[in-house]
Every structure is written in structure tokens, then in C-alpha cells.
Amino acid sequence: MEKKRLYITTPIYYPSGNPHIGHAYCTTLADVIARDRRMRHYETYFLTGTDEHGQKIEKNARLAGLSPLEYVDNMVAVFKKLWEALKISNDDFIRTTQERHVECVQKVFSNLYKNDDIYLGKYEGWYCTPCESFWTETQVGPEHICPDCGRPVEKSTEECFFFKTKKYLNKVLSWYEDPKSVYPESRKNEMVNTFIKPGLEDLCVSRTSFKWGVPLKEGENHISYVWLDALVNYISALGYGTDHDELYQKFWASEETEIIHLIGADITRFHTIYWPEFLTSIGARLPDRVFVHGLLMMKDGKMSKSKGNVVSPYPLIERYGVDAVRYYLVREVVFGQDGQFTPEQFVERINADLVNNLGNLVSRTVSMVDKYFGGKIPEFKSDINEFDHELEIMTNNTINSYVEKMNNLEVTEAYIDVMNLLGRANKYIEESTPWVLAKDENKKENLESVMSHLARVIFVGSKLLEPILVDKSKEIFIQLGLNELETDFDNLSNVNLLNNHQVNKTGVLFPRLDVAKEVEYIKNLMGGNK
Numbered sequence: 001m002e003k004k005r006l007y008i009t010t011p012i013y014y015p016s017g018n019p020h021i022g023h024a025y026c027t028t029l030a031d032v033i034a035r036d037r038r039m040r041h042y043e044t045y046f047l048t049g050t051d052e053h054g055q056k057i058e059k060n061a062r063l064a065g066l067s068p069l070e071y072v073d074n075m076v077a078v079f080k081k082l083w084e085a086l087k088i089s090n091d092d093f094i095r096t097t098q099e100r101h102v103e104c105v106q107k108v109f110s111n112l113y114k115n116d117d118i119y120l121g122k123y124e125g126w127y128c129t130p131c132e133s134f135w136t137e138t139q140v141g142p143e144h145i146c147p148d149c150g151r152p153v154e155k156s157t158e159e160c161f162f163f164k165t166k167k168y169l170n171k172v173l174s175w176y177e178d179p180k181s182v183y184p185e186s187r188k189n190e191m192v193n194t195f196i197k198p199g200l201e202d203l204c205v206s207r208t209s210f211k212w213g214v215p216l217k218e219g220e221n222h223i224s225y226v227w228l229d230a231l232v233n234y235i236s237a238l239g240y241g242t243d244h245d246e247l248y249q250k251f252w253a254s255e256e257t258e259i260i261h262l263i264g265a266d267i268t269r270f271h272t273i274y275w276p277e278f279l280t281s282i283g284a285r286l287p288d289r290v291f292v293h294g295l296l297m298m299k300d301g302k303m304s305k306s307k308g309n310v311v312s313p314y315p316l317i318e319r320y321g322v323d324a325v326r327y328y329l330v331r332e333v334v335f336g337q338d339g340q341f342t343p344e345q346f347v348e349r350i351n352a353d354l355v356n357n358l359g360n361l362v363s364r365t366v367s368m369v370d371k372y373f374g375g376k377i378p379e380f381k382s383d384i385n386e387f388d389h390e391l392e393i394m395t396n397n398t399i400n401s402y403v404e405k406m407n408n409l410e411v412t413e414a415y416i417d418v419m420n421l422l423g424r425a426n427k428y429i430e431e432s433t434p435w436v437l438a439k440d441e442n443k444k445e446n447l448e449s450v451m452s453h454l455a456r457v458i459f460v461g462s463k464l465l466e467p468i469l470v471d472k473s474k475e476i477f478i479q480l481g482l483n484e485l486e487t488d489f490d491n492l493s494n495v496n497l498l499n500n501h502q503v504n505k506t507g508v509l510f511p512r513l514d515v516a517k518e519v520e521y522i523k524n525l526m527g528g529n530k
Ligand SMILES: [Zn+2]
Pocket: 128, 129, 130, 131, 132, 146, 147, 148, 149, 150, 151
């Protein structure tokens, strides 16, 4: 069943450092998916936010001489500013310190408790402070290293509430049987082999050794374990458990809604084992897809300040424009795989795809329509020239493959197809030689057909690129003389849409970048980012 409603979420980010291009990656991809579905008339709800509780925040705030809330307020403003600069179209921004969220966590905890899925016990184990995770002796090994992040762990004992993780394990395993539930498949196997098969231990879901968290009604001095707290954001933002839960009913409870969580690999366990269990305990349905995206890394590994290889997205947006940065993020790294940021690839990608392929096609076509037909796009006719049919078929195939791939979250692949279509159209210009046709009055119909075919490809390409190129696509529509209503997605199949439209020559869409100069510029940014 194809679902016509979408709820898509990013992880809620931990506001303990300045966001870099790696943070921008996941949120931009989620934004492109959300914008694509809105464009295709899906009812869409897109959530992002910040994860603001925990011992590490408490500690960092103390070091900064601030209260935890003052500390996170400052950091959250930084994240929000970045999303604004990247034109992220989220419908809501959840903060785990908000009253609506705190009340929801308490409600969920009480429901788990009432269902007899939680009991009071004593915890003795190895604790990783950065990950806020308890580990067993076997998991940390003789080196006493956190299996998630590889940092050293500390021995710790405290009274806490435990969640009975074996009770709903069958439900999780049957959810795994749906091939879409966890992507990529290797992550699912990793969960089964690393955590489930060796015997899942009950999960400690409360803490008493520090204060910065959601206080629990079931135990004095107990606050919610940050992971229970954090995961609940996906439903607290929708009003779960309140008497104004229309969003929850529509975007979570309804089977008509496709629910997609985009996450990084380091938080797979929480999203694909415990989160489905908590949901099952409170009688809620499970997400349709947990999609584990790859990492955008630097050549010498993960971005870190000490390596001097952090790329801040701001100067890139300022110099190259938000559309170019968004396009790079979607296209350079195949969604679902790891990728590397290099200044060379960034500059070359923009030149190859946006300047040469898209930009050239638009400027050449608009100029020719202007020159040969006084700016009026000729009427569309099929099969006048040798290569018309092939281009027309490819255009229709690209629309279909785009829809299919986007539905399947093959975002990068969908846009490779779009770029191939534009590349084919550039080649079609060379094959059809409109400048030769223009010299022969008997070839007028042939010339008309070339122009109308090119205009159609430009409309289809720029419409499909609109979820990424949030500004430039609109500029192209204006160049084609289209009004906003005409650019509706449903008009993509109408080959006559552009007949007799008056083109408007405007400025250059994407200026050509001087590779050596721009690579130098970005390298300086990376070195100078201190
Ligand atoms: Zn860790």
C-alpha cells in the first residue's frame, strides 16, 4: 500500500559543540525528502530538534559557569540559525527541556510502569559518560572500552528502574522481517548478532547520580535515562498523551502515515531495539523505516576541531549559495553510505553539474528561443527529429524513476537520473544542430521541435530539482515564463504546458568557479577554523 502521508524526523542533536557540515548533512537530506513529498502532494510533517539533558551537558554548563538551561539555550540558537541558513523546512523544533516534552516523558514512563514493564533494581556496570550508556563486563572487554564510541568507561553502581527488554523482543524480531524496517540490512544483522543473540540485558531507564533530566514520579531522586527521554521526542512533538493529540493521531497512530526516522549509525541500537519495545509497551505502532545514513567525513577521518579539518557550512553558503551547498550534500555522498568532503570535489561537483550541465542547458535554450522565435516557446510535437523520441522517452522515464527512487529513499540515485537527463539534453543540442536548422526556412518545424523538447526537459529537470534547489528552480521557472500554479508537480506529464510561453532571459544561475582559487579558499577556511 502506498501511503500518502509522511512523518519524517532527524535525530535530535546534542547541543554540545558548534554544528559542522556533518550535522548539516542529515538535516538537509531529511529536508529534501520532506520537500519532495510536499511537492508530490503528500501531507508531510518534518521534525528536528535538540537533545538537551544528561550528565555531559550538566558538566559542560558547570565548566562554562552557566546553568544547564542557559548553556543549552545558547547552543540551540546556534543550531536554529544554521537550519535557517540552509533553508530547512521543518514543521516543528522539539527541545527536550520543553514542558510539553517533559510531561510526555513522565506519561510514557508511567505507562511503562503501569504495564509492569519496569521494576526497581540495582545497577552495577560500566558507564560511558559521552554516550550516557551502561555496559556489561563482556561488552566493554578487558580494555574497558565503550563499544559504541571506543572511549574508556568507568565502573558505576546505583539504584535504578529497569525496563524488561525480553518481553517485547519477539515484536522487534517480527518488525525486522519487513525488509524496509531497518536500512541498511547490515545494521539489522549487527543488532541481532551483537546485542540480541548474546542475550539482551534489561535496560536501566532511570538515574539518581545527577539532576539534569526529567524527574520521574515513580521514584524520588530518579530522573529519566536520557535515551528514554530523547526517543520520546518523536511522539511528544505530536502531543502524545495530551488531550490535544490531533497530530499524534494523524502522523503517528494512523496506518496511512509512513513514519521515517533518519539516524546516524552510532544510535542504531536505541532506535531499532529499545524504541520499538517502548512503543509496543505503550500500545503504539512502530515506525515504517529507520534509515541509517552514512557519515560525511574528512580525508583524515571524522571531523574534529583538534585536527583542524572542521568545515563550517556558513562560509560555503555565503560564497556559493545555499542551493549549491544543498546540492553537494545530496549528490556527493550516496545516501546510506559514507563519504568524504574534499574542497576539490566540492568545487568540481558544482562546476560539472550545476554550472555546465544545468546552467548551460538553461542559458543556451533560453537564448536560442529568444533568437529564433522572439522568445516564444514553440508548440510541442512528437517525433519530428531523429532524436526527439529518445529524449521524450527518457524524460518520461526520469519522472517515473525519480518517484520510485525517492519513495525508496534512494535520494542520490534519483538525482543522478535527473542529471543524466539534463546531460542527454545537452548532447541532443549537439546532435540536432539548431544553428544549422535555423539557416534553412524548410527546417522551421524541426527547429521548433528542438526548442520545445529542450524547454520541456528544463522544466522537468528543474521541477525535480526543486526540493534541493529551493531558490534556483524558481528562477528557472521564471525564465520559462511559468507562473507558480503552472509549476505544480502534476503538470510534469503535460507536454503542452510550455506551448507559446514567453521566456525571460535573466542572470547567470551558477557562475563558473575557478577551481584552483576556490580550492585554496576552502582550504584556508578549514585551516583557519579555530
Ligand atoms: Zn561511548
